Amino acid sequence: MTHSFHVSSQERHLKWSQALTPTLTVPSGSEVSFDLLDGGHNQIRPDNEATALRDFNFEMTDPAFGPIYIEGAEPGDVLVVEILDLKPGDYGWTALLPGFGLLADEFEAETPQLKMWNLTDEGTVTRQGSKRKLAVLKPGVAVPVRPFLGVLGVAPAVPGELSTIPPYASSGGNMDCRDLSTVGAKVYLPVNVPGALFSCGDGHAAQGDGEVCGTAIETPMKARLRLTIEKAADWTLKGKKGLECPHYITPKKGREDIEEEVLADKGEYAALGIHEDIREASRMAVRGLVDWLQAEKGMTRVEAYMLCSVASKLRMSEVVDMPNYAVSCALPLDVFIDE
Structure with a gap:
């Protein structure tokens, strides 16, 4: 039986820890919906565009929403996260922030910089023969809106507090992999503690591989996920029980997706x-x-x-x-x- 639960935007944390108090306790197989602030903790919005970067607090970035205790989850098991639905907000942002990004040292003179994206139906465009929204960078340049979650993780294998900014092999977290958590994908995470203590966040409307300037199209997100526990005995890879790192399966492409890619390629x-x-x-x-x-x-x-x-x-x-x-x-x- 599928159960439905909800996590509000108020139920968030900025550290991974085995000691966090669960926001929800749910049976395996439950569907959970989330109201997610963006990866910048909603510090950057259309109403404060002029001052947002001046006042930006890095210590508030990459909030994770939860955690959720899944009944029956034990260390060595695998948590299967199915991405059922993702809805970006009406706006997004991309920023060059001082000291952040692959070429940060080469863009010191240009930082900080902010691009606000209009993600409403009126603010996006489509190609002829296509239904996919395109977010406009500037006239003549637009990128497909392809929502995914940057943060998907469980409590770490070690005690103490860990930052939500980097990802971790044993527990996931801020992986920022654009194929990992699109709608229709399945993500497999190692379980390190009883209940798994799953959290998610960091909605993106679009991102390239590498997220090289340090930010994607960051946006608030409404998400719906299904959380299912698979026991360690059912996960034996080369004689090893469970997983050592996250795995994922991307969704199958339908005929419309293939035709759209050919049309646009x-x-x-x-x-x-x-x-x-x-x-x-x-x-x-x-x-x-x-x-x-x-x-x-x-x-x-x-x-x-x-x-x-x-x-x-x-x-x-x-x-x-x-x-x-x-x-x-x-x-x-x-x-x-x-x-």
């Missing part, structure tokens, strides 16, 4: 960073794409960097030919909607 432009340090290879790739967007598309450095953060694909393209690694940063050319 103009190919990609990519820069390839090659370096013995993976981070430097990534920086080289992003820098190359930013340079190309400035030179060939007439974008400012800030616009180009933000576009890479919300729409590009930063990928490990080659890792075996030591001593150098190759990292690609690719941008779908269909973001240029007037070409």
